[in-house]
């Protein structure tokens with residue numbers, strides 16, 4: 286019907302991408318009803334699912350079979366094909382981005398053919414489709430390599446930016462899923478270690494501190510700061526002191542620790558730079574904020590790590606990477622000026638060879654991607670072959686490919 290009416294098609298999973306990668310003015314196919322687990326291979330520890338299944342449902346299904354995904358992003362209300370659409374990642378230098386857990390998939394192309402893809406069948410299409418941007422066709426099924434179910438022990442403790450940056454290698458070695466939060470306009474850092482454990486669940490969650498203070502009071506104060514922007518630096522320090530200045534521990538089944546509250550509406554950018562540039566890039570961002578008092582930055586700047594991979598459009602293609610996620614909240618939906626901060630951050634990320642997260646804000650176009658991704662021409666030729674008329678394009682993807 287789309288072809289007859291000269292319309293384009295956008296396929297979506299959870300619609301959780303903050304950029305407009307999952308938007309269209311034409312036809313939209315929402316995959317929510319294709320949400321079954323098709324096959325569990327206990328011996329290989331692999332699971333094949335319909336592409337619209339939310340990871341929140343998959344996590345529960347897997348645990349019934351004593352299995353789990355080795356890594357997850359902050360939220361699980363995202364679909365199997367959605368996370369490989371934009372290259373969702375978490376942290377842990379021994380772990381790749383989520384698409385590295387995919388060992389097979391099937392794809393319905395614009396011509397109506399169904400292609401099975403893996404390392405051994407349609408290998409080129411597989412390397413493209415493991416991070417597909419939604420432009421290669423409709424992903425029908427996805428096969429994940431899983432691991433035995435595990436519990437995670439999370440330890441959160443305060444530190445300083447200088448300490449963390451000077452001992453980055455130690456932190457990376459000490460914890461399998463190490464990440465840290467930097468509070469801009471200050472030296473304050475929260476270090477988060479997450480590691481497998483045999484201990485039973487225990488939680489220090491507290492509604493008053495987590496929600497009454499960490500959510501509602503924060504949103505109110507950030508709203509006040511839209512009238513007096515210089516308040517932001519004090520809000521960042523105050524909340525670090527209030528909520529993050531002591532050691533906290535939690536133990537739970539892996540996916541409940543991986544997932545965390547992202548609070549209220551927000552704008553985000555999240556670029557991956559070569560891991561060895563972490564210190565220089567963060568210090569440059571800190572200096573830029575110090576030298577420009579009118580530029581304000583909400584907390585946190587979240588710093589995560591991922592192993593190099595061979596996926597053509599992965600921001601970690603052939604290099605261990607540091608993801609640096611910046612954020613500007615929109616308290617009660619109100620837009621907070623961010624252009625200066627955004628451009629300064631982008632400039633620093635580009636200078637250090639960064640590649641933007643496909644699901645988040647960036648101003649890159651084809652020229653930038655050609656420089657960033659050595660395998661960009663290979664991806665384009667697979668796309669041209671599978672979708673010669675651009676059936677699966679939208680405005681976002683036109684900027685990527687034209």
Ligand SMILES: Cc1cc2nc3c(=O)[nH]c(=O)nc-3n(C[C@H](O)[C@H](O)[C@H](O)COP(=O)(O)OP(=O)(O)OC[C@H]3O[C@@H](n4cnc5c(N)ncnc54)[C@H](O)[C@@H]3O)c2cc1C
Pocket residue numbers: 295296297298299300301302303306307316336337357358359360362363364365366367368369370371372373374375418419420422423424425547642644
């Ligand atoms: C609160 C929040 C927290 C987040 N945390 C993280 C995080 O920790 N780490 C991180 O990396 N990202 C994070 N993200 C971004 C999120 O992981 C990505 O945007 C992810 O792609 C969302 O999955 P989705 O199912 O919602 O995909 P959608 O937004 O629906 O789609 C993403 C892309 O996949 C395509 N697509 C989806 N399904 C199909 C299909 N069946 N066939 C073909 N194409 C398809 C779409 O066309 C689109 O191009 C977060 C986003 C939010 C809102």
